[in-house]
Amino acid sequence: MxxxxxxxxxxxxxxxxxxxxxxxxxxxxxxxxxxxxxxxxxxxxxxxxxxxxxxxxxxxxxxxxxxxxxxxxxxxxxxxxxxxxxxxxxxxxxxxxxxxxxxxxxxxxxxxxxxxxxxxxxxxxxxxxxxxxxxxxxxxxxxxxxxxxxxxxxxxxxxxxxxxxxxxxxxxxxxxxxxxxxxGIPELVRNGDLCPHQDHVILSAPTTDALTLLDERRRAIWGLQRDLWSDEDLLDEIERHPWLRRPEDHVEAILEAPEMLSSALVLLVAAGRRPPPAALKLLGVSGRDLPNPSLLWLERFLDGVAGGHAGPFRLTDGRLKVLRDQLHRLGLIEGGRVRLRETRPIFQMMASNLAKLESVAEIARAEHGTLGSGLRMVVLSDHIRSSELPADAQAEFRPSKLGVIPIFEHLRRTGPAPDVMGVLTGTLVIIPRAALSRLCELAADQGIDRAAVRSFDLSACPGHVRVELSGVGGARLVRLVTTLFTSGSIQILVGTQSLLGEGWDAPALNSLVLASNTASFMLSNQMRGRAIRVEADNPAKVANIWHLATLEPPAKGVVAEVVDLVNWGHLRDEAPAGLSDGALLSRRFRAFEGISNGASTLIESGIGRLGLDFTQDLGLANDRAFAAAADRQDTARRWSESLGAGGGRARVRETAAPNYAPQRLAWSDTLRALVWSALSAGAFAISDVVQDLDGTEAAGALGMLVASAAALASLPGLAKAARLAWRNGSVEGSLEQVGMVVLLALVRAGLASEADGRDGRFEVKASLDGRRDIVLRGVSRSTERQVMQAIAEVLGPVQNARYILMRHSRLGWRTRTDYHPLPSALGARKDWAEGFAALWSARVGSSRLVYTRTPEGRRVLLRARAKSLAAGFQRSVDRRSAWL
The missing domain is CATH 3.40.50.300 (P-loop containing nucleotide triphosphate hydrolases)
Structure with a gap:
């Protein structure tokens, strides 16, 4: 070789x-x-x-x-x-x-x-x-x-x-x-081994039938919540529950499901009741710290008391039966769990929304208008749905679900180029009748007998035929149809992601529509990879990748009250959770890096780079997407500018983007040291005055001596405070220090190499969604991933950490308590945890290390988790990747 x-x-x-x-x-x-x-x-x-x-x-x-x-x-x-x-x-x-x-x-x-x-x-x-x-x-x-x-x-x-x-x-x-x-992809685009490309999202509203079902469900939930708020017997039973009356006796049980206690308190407050002081004291919160009523908290309460896996927060048997019967009657229990926010049937209904058929047709018309005969489009779906093909050409076409055949037939009837369309799946292949002779020629060139090519008329599609290749593997037929697609005999090909999502190679492909519900990292990258390959005969190739999403429209009338009240909400941020098209897109976009739609030259993962606002008019959002997609030269230009901003040694790096930085810790240390310094200086000045008064020389001298000693004693603290203020004087500085604490602690624990600790350095860069991306350079890929995971744990919400850092600080007349969970990797051993705490105190701010597996530690963990679940600011850390 x-x-x-x-x-x-x-x-x-x-x-x-x-x-x-x-x-x-x-x-x-x-x-x-x-x-x-x-x-x-x-x-x-x-x-x-x-x-x-x-x-x-x-x-x-x-x-x-x-x-x-x-x-x-x-x-x-x-x-x-x-x-x-x-x-x-x-x-x-x-x-x-x-x-x-x-x-x-x-x-x-x-x-x-x-x-x-x-x-x-x-x-x-x-x-x-x-x-x-x-x-x-x-x-x-x-x-x-x-x-x-x-x-x-x-x-x-x-x-x-x-x-x-x-x-x-x-x-x-x-x-x-x-x-x-x-x-990474950016490096390949820079080298000319992948083509410039951009992702676009086309939005659609649910069909009328789907809207009717959604409206009925909203009304059912609103009625249920109204009944709960007015059910005095139920509210009395909740108030008498042992968890609320004697919470100190049930700490272990509460800690197993702290959200149950919080959700019960939220329900009481929403119904106009005063929350029991003993429960608030155990959680370390006040009544105004409790979350606002929302669908999330209502679901947690109902699932905890009436779901198939109901926990230790028990209601009386009679009350439980009435509640379960009501939930079953309203269709709000799925798989033994209470589901108020997202359910799989609703997700499937929205993800397979037939309005997406017209979205695909709009994309095809727009791309054909831009590229004409140069269009090479592939539409990928999850299912074939062969039975959806009409019996004859005059039959009414009323598909029931999204799939390959519904997309093909809708495009054939309403699309821009019905005579150059085809279907390619593992079990069904359809090509234009005009391309059949060319297919036979290609088969003969490959030594396949003409008799092996079998074609069948389609009464519903007179201009197309179904083809099979007898006695030869299916891979040979895939290659033949791919050649027809590359040469232009087929310009729009509809297929399944299982066949064309991995290994299929057609560099001519320049427009990919993902009518698929997959959000996995692997499949998303594989499907996109089909479109962004370079084409030898077309060095100016620029590819568009299209994503489809169905969003619920704003509610009206009585239903609008429940939407506003329980925060039903649309996709309002970059990382929605749960079962929805918006959540699916968010997970999918974490799998690959790309350019922004704005002026930024940052190449990063995440849907935030597209600058989408899912609450605006869908038509305006789609018009902007079509306009951006039509200007392929601008896409190529922005790739060139963004790749240049990456620098000569740039590569794809994993980043952590928190919405929180512990600045107050450093400033609290600083202010405390400054106060002691100021007090000692003031005492020295007063003593100096007293010394000059008749008869008080000795007292003044003693006072000056004590003040001088206090000033000297405060110098180390003041020096540390000054160092902390210098390091943590900005959000960027604070995040850099958190990163260094994590890296050095991993090195000292032997979980990262000495070279990583010596060469590693952190940068904090502004991201496209306004957060700060923490970037680590100079370390191995495995260490980078481990550090970012640990940072996400430290700055994220408290779960069930073995060790917690706890800090008390004064804010006016109130005492503020802050909690930081130790990364699971460093919480495995006591000496590793203590080393992390020492580094944190030295570089970020003084905190107390708490082991949460003791009775007192369990109470601290409970309060930390309750604070994490409280209303207002919610910590989150997005794991992303960027070209830096």
Missing amino acids: QFRGVWRDYQARVLAEMDDHLVNGRLHIVAAPGAGKTILGLEIIRRLGRRTVVFAPTVAIRDQWAERVGSMFLDAPPSAEDLSHHLTAPRALTLVTYQALDAFRRSDDIDSLVQDLNAAGPITLVLDEAHHLRREWWTSIKQLAASLADVRIVALTATPPYDASFAEWTRYESLCGPIDLEV
């Missing part, structure tokens, strides 16, 4: 650094689609010089390895003596799927496989698209790797499972190793 091309600069960087990262026997590379991971993997295999088994998730991706090794590294295709596709007959290079290995494990034949591989000597395992290794396949690879005598593992992926649970990520990283090298 010998590479026949020229290495791109980032590929050369990976190859130059690979030996340093292979010390632990693992090489974990993350590179965006289009970075040439397969060619890079083959060169790594060549340099390691070992027999190699490459695992891939699909046969199509497996075959790409065979094609690349023949075209890019050898004079002729490899022979059967050198390359194998079977684990039972391994060769110098063996290319197989993960399913093949899993079959060995399930049949208990993996031991014989291990014996054969060990007999052949040192071996390399390449895990292509390693993000698939999260469950059964992970088990198979882990068992194989652990049984091999001398193995090195190379993991390649474009989309590591950042959104996986902590347990899943830990398993993934234990196999692949920490991420060693990462090549």
Whole structure:
């Protein structure tokens, strides 16, 4: 093997650094689609010089390895003596799927496989698209790797499972190793290996039927809440509950569900009752600190007392039965849980809203108007819905759900180019009748018998035919239709994200519509990756990626009262939660970085970069999106400017964006030291005056001596206070110090390297949504991720931390108490926690470390969590990525 091309600069960087990262026997590379991971993997295999088994998730991706090794590294295709596709007959290079290995494990034949591989000597395992290794396949690879005598593992992926649970990520990283090298989308755009692009969101309102259901549900909830507020017997029962009358006797139970006590208090206050003082005292809050009544708190109360998993806050059996019957009758219990805010049926109704069909058609008309015959659009959906195709051309078209066929038929009837449309899925392929002869020619060129191409008329679509390729794998038909799409015989292709979302390659694609409900990091990046590949014959290519969302319109009349009262709300910030199209978009946009729609040159993840206002008129928002999408030259220009702002050594970095910084801690220390200093100076001055009076010389001298001693004693505190004020004198300074405390504590605990502690430095930059992004430079990728996770825990809401930092400070005549949970990684050991607390006191401000697993500590934790749940300011930390 010998590479026949020229290495791109980032590929050369990976190859130059690979030996340093292979010390632990693992090489974990993350590179965006289009970075040439397969060619890079083959060169790594060549340099390691070992027999190699490459695992891939699909046969199509497996075959790409065979094609690349023949075209890019050898004079002729490899022979059967050198390359194998079977684990039972391994060769110098063996290319197989993960399913093949899993079959060995399930049949208990993996031991014989291990014996054969060990007999052949040192071996390399390449895990292509390693993000698939999260469950059964992970088990198979882990068992194989652990049984091999001398193995090195190379993991390649474009989309590591950042959104996986902590347990899943830990398993993934234990196999692949920490991420060693990462090549992001901005770097590939800068190098010309991906094209400039922009994401656009098109909004729609629910259909009339959906609005009727939503209105009925709102009215039901409003009636329920009104009944609860006026039910004196229920309110009396809540007031008599032991948690409210004798809360000190039930601290452990309350701590298991502190939101239940808070929600009961919120309900009482909303109904005009006074909250019991004993409960407020236990929580460490006053009545005015309680949250305002909202749908969130009503749901928590009802689920806690009447849901299928009702907790220890018990009502009488008679009251409980009446309440449950009422909730069932109103349809407010789903899966045994009370659901007032979001439910899966409503989410599915909104996500599959048929109004999105017209959104797709509007996008197609706009893009066709801009690009004309140069349009190459793909629309991806989750389901095919073959049964939705009408029986004949004159039949009324009334689809019931969103899917491939409903989108295709709506575009065929109302779209801009019905004669150049097609469908490509794993089980259904439709092409224009005019393209059938061209398909047959392409099949003949590939040695496929003309008789293998079978076509079937569609009575509902006279200008189209359904095609099959008998006796040949489905992958061959996909390649033929892809060629028709690339050449322009098909300009708009509707398909499923499962077929076209990973591995499919059509560089001509310049407009992608995601009519899919996926929000996962992996699938979102894979789908977008299809559109942003460069096209050799079109160096000026700019791609548009379109996202669809359905939002509830403002309520009117009586229903508006419940919306205002319980804060039903629309998407009002960058990170909505729960089941909704807005929440789905927010999660999806965390998965990739892009340029802003405004003047900013910052490239970062998150939907905030688009400058959307989901509360404005939908038509105006859509008009702005269409106008921005039409100006592709401006998109290219803004990419060029934004990439230049990144600097020569820029890369994608993980950031933390908190909405809170602990400045008051430093200022409290400063003010206290200044007060002592001022008092001692004042005492010195008074003593000086007294000394000059007749008969008081001795008292004055003694006073001056005491004041001088006090002044000297206050100097260390004043010096520390001055140092804290200098470091924490701004939001940026405060956040930098929090970051340094986290990093140094991890280094001292042995969880990060000494080099990371020596070279790491923090920057705080203004983000596109007004927050500050904390950026860490000079450390490894794994340390960066660990530090950002720890910062998110320290500055975020209190959950169930083992240790808490507690600080009391005066604010006028009131005492303010602030809490900071220690990161879980540092709370695992007492000495690590104490080291963190010492660093915090030295760099941020004096605080007391509290262990929350003692009786007193449990009370502190309860108050901290109650404060975290209180009304007003809510702490949050967004984890993002940015090109810096």
